Amino acid sequence: MHEYDLSNARWRKSSYSNGEGGDCVEVAAGVLGVVPVRDSKVPDGPALVFPSAAWAGFVAHQATLSRPARTDC
Secondary structure (H helix, E strand, O other): OOOOOOOOOEEEEOOOOOOOOOOOEEEEEOOOOEEEEEEOOOOOOOEEEEEHHHHHHHHHHHHOOOOOOOOOO
8 A cells, every 4th residue: 555645735625515514525636646535524534546547537437427416515
């Protein structure tokens, strides 16, 4: 297992988050070659780390799907 230093990561909350609770995620930029993802309600908790290419494929696929209504996050 590889450990990443995420202390300088620039976290961004999902555009589907509105700050009122719920199940929301944040993704981080600034970590070479990977995209860390964490629970926005537990910022000091663990992060899942995906290879950048895999994350780009996931995001591209999501863009092809119909969008559900935003939920409270």
